[in-house]
Amino acid sequence: MTIIKQLSAWEILDSRGRPTVKARCTLNSGAVGVVSVPSGASTGAAEAHELRDNDPARYRGFGCRKAVANINSEINAALVDRSIDDQHELDALLLALDATTNKSRLGANAILAVSLAFSRAVALEQGRPLYQHFATMQGLELSTLPRPTINLFSGGKHAGGQVDIQDVLLVPASAQTMDEALAVTFAVYQSAAELTLKKYGTRSLTADEGGLAPPFPNTETMLADAVEAIELAGYRAGHDVALAIDVASSHFYQDGVYNLDHEQLTSSALIERLASWLRRYPLVSIEDGLAEDDWDNWPALYTRISPQALVLGDDFLCTNPARIQRAIANQAANALLLKVNQIGTLSEAARACQLARLAQWRVTISARSGETEDDWLADLAVGWAGDQIKIGSITHGERLAKYNRLLEIENETHLPLAAWPGTSLRGI
Template sequence: MSEIRSLYGLEILDSRGWPTIKATCTLSSRAYASASIPSGRSTGTAEAWELRDGDQARYRGRGCRQAADNINTIINQALRGRDITSQQDLDQALCELDGSPNKSRLGANAILAVSISFARAQARERGISLYRHFSELLEEPVTHFPRLTINLFSGGRHAGRQVAIQDVLMVPSGASSIDESLVTMSNIYQTAADQTYETYGMRLLTADEGGQAPPFESSEVMLEAAVAAIEGAGYRPGEDVHLAIDVASSHFYRDGQYELDQRRLQPGEMIEHLCRWRSRYPIVSLEDGLAEDDWLHWPHLCEALGNTTLILGDDLLCTNPERIVRAIHSGACNGLLLKVNQIGTLSEAITAHRLARQAGWQVTVSVRSGETEDDWAADLAVGWSADQFKNGSITQSERLAKYNRLLEIEAGERLPIRPWPRVLKPGHTRHL
């Protein structure tokens, strides 16, 4: 049991220069901790609501002063001096205080900042590492480090929409540690930068998450360049390194069709197109291969590729337990992309995680395009024994903060890294 002494919220800036929230929780024991909350650019319509000020004179309406003020007034007044029995107790109190179905009254950004800062303060009060505390909240032991999926090239909303798909990521599947994974990725990243200069005569330009963003003519050219970078760095595509693709199909889905690189594809044709990519390139993971509301065709995609490929739901699921249950029963995918700020509290994210595990799915813990230098997501990925950790590229301090935290944990923990791939046969479901 912990008594909250005070809660303080502050508007800060994320990695894109847009406002976000930082909260500080002080307990009666005088243990205190802060947590900074990310923000997404490519967001699903079912995500919890980020509260923005709407004042066009400040940050084009994206200010977060009201969300910060909600922490300092409504939330602080309601919870100050209250004995909190558990993380679940705190998160339930926050949801009841908000009272809306999507956290729009107080703001999911304010609520999550308090949820994470309380967890970190409790870990400090107990004198244990944050990842150990996260593990205890989940009630499962830490068994391994996550396999990294690291951005190499970006398009879509993360870059200049020069191609439709959002990200091509490297999976250092042959690496046996976090350290070796980062060495592999660094070699590939620098090789890609050299090849980009040779091909396009341009200096290195990066997207929101640090991925390179050359003016590719099509998504296929981007995939070919990724394979060339792997080979140019001295690695074997499909053996030492695989590819993961964030298709982000919702952003080019119009009137029941997919507008992919100047082509209009029916859903069945889109699935066939992804199957051709899978046969041609060493792809082991497809994220949001179809649009978030194209529920009819997701099971067909999973049936076609789910025995060889991780079919990840991001916008489809939004870390929302109700949508996860629907996807399990329909056989829509075999993996959850877990973003805590999509649902708004740690406790609700735990529910989402458990549902995915009960179904036999893999879980990829992911950060957002608008990040801060806070590293709690790395502790979460380790503490919840994620299968994968998606953190962006290996440039930019908001990304490196998490990778450096993983290196720090690895230096003190003798844990294996998650082997890849390990996916289910398509259509696998369990009764919940």
């Protein structure tokens, strides 16, 4: 039994300068868990509801004082001095207290902050690392570290829309340790910065998640420049370093048409465009290749590209068990991008992860565009045996906090990097 002595919260700023929530959970034992939660810019329509103040005179309506007040008052009053068996019971109490389908009354940001702060406090109370606590929660043994997929170039909502798709990411495929993966990424990133300075005359200005964001004329150029940067760094594209893309198709989908690179494409035409990129570039993962509600065409996307690449769902799935079950039944994807704040509690995210595993999907644990310096995501990805982790680029302190935590965990555990799906070696 664990007894909560006090819950408190306050407003802080995320990596975009927007408010978010930080919470403290103090247990009767004296253990204290403090957590800050992220916020997304590229958000799916099915995500749990972030409670914002909507006061245009303060942070243009993005303030989180209401969510903070809900923790300090109603949630604290409901949970203080309660004997709680485990994370599942705590989260069930939070869901019952909110009593909405999307956490809109108390706010998913308030609920998640409490859920995570409680978990960190319990880990401290039990004297074990947070990653081990997360593993125990899922009944898992520690086995590998997640292989990073790391932002190189950004577009879409993360970079002012200079190109339609959201991200091109590096997959350090032949790296056998996290240390090696980050060193390889650094070399490619620097080559990319030099390349874009030469081609576009741009300094190393970065997008929300740290990716470089020069004025690419189209997606093809973005992909070709990524390959060139890999080769300039002295690596073999498709062997030492592969690519992944976050298409974020919902953001250029309107009235049944995809507006990509100044063309209007049907769902079938977009699938063929993605397939052509697979043939010509070393792509191993395609995220949100179709819009979040284009359900009828996701099975065709899966059939077309799954033999060569992961069909990864982000906005499409929203870490939502009901959407994941539907996608499994329809054979619409084979990988889940897991963002805990899309669903709002650790227990629900754990259920989403379990469903994906039962379907033999791969799981990528992901950060958000609006992040904080908190590093709990690294522990979650290790504890929940994430196949991949998506944090952002190797710039910006809120990203580096998580990469540095992964290096620390690697130093403690000596765990190997997870193999890429379908390979017997750690590299592709």
